[in-house]
Amino acid sequence: MNDTWSTALTIVGLAVVTVVTRGFFLYPEREVPLPEWLKRGLKVAPLAALTAVVLPEIVMVHGRIIDTWQDARLPAVAVATLWYVWRPGVLGPLLAGLAVYLPLRLGLGW
């Protein structure tokens, strides 16, 4: 029982961490001065974070770059990319990619 409560407290603390990190520069009443070049540079941060999450999910498995073509993710990404070139959007490439990914993965075990 004691264990449950301490885990619950840890989880509530994690929620505080969420607010502290997401609101870090929003909390002070006066703006924390950042150099102008840094502000300009940080504009690419969301795109960089997105790429940094997506690319390893595509080309890595168990912390290594995949070394086989028989991975369902590669053809799925290729098809999703082609679909995006044809019709830019989010949902179309997602469904096209899944249409390739799921049969290869469930059918062939790629």
Place this chain on the structure above:
Amino acid sequence: MLPFAPGIGAWGLVTGVAMVKGGLSVPLALLMSLTVYAGSAQLASLPLLAAGAPMWVVWAAAFCVNLRFLIYSAQWRPFIEHLTRGRRLLFAYFAADLNLVVFQRAYPKPAPDHAHVPYYVGGACTIWPAWQLPSIAGIALAHVIPTQWGLGFAGTLAMLGLTYGLLSDRTTWVAAAVSGTAAVAAYALPLKLNIMVAIAAAVAAGLMIEQAQRASDRLRSTP
């Protein structure tokens, strides 16, 4: 924001399943989903909780995983500076990655605009249920949902389309290429710190391109 719902939902579902399979009881997993609301920090804290790590270690780990939000918060600031502190913090709680990406696409410059806050609130009200409902479903059905389907990949594919949409000029292409390469190269770092390395590399590359552009402009203007 709605086109992202299936991708967010897939990740929410996978996170819900992972919390229960990672050893949390159903009530604790629900508590975590509904209060923490930060998928990657939740996933990072699971093995630590299972191993009985001290509280501060779990919190410090989540802080590291969430470091990118510090950068985001500086970028939100000009848009919501006029709000009271309480509202700013409420705003911050719901400010996940996708909120900023989509917001920046709609409003590239922080010029004053009454539509900023309503636009953000609309996005936040879409993403929250799009994440929480599948996450709760994942918690409830953890032992029924087959993990070998690799459903998390649906989330990756959704991010892929979004990433392509952000590639508009040379700077963004180079930033994405540098960041992706750095993230793969630094993948072995603990606590998702490879993402911070990737952001730093991309920002440096972006600034270098800007400098080069300026230098070439200067050379062209001098006869």
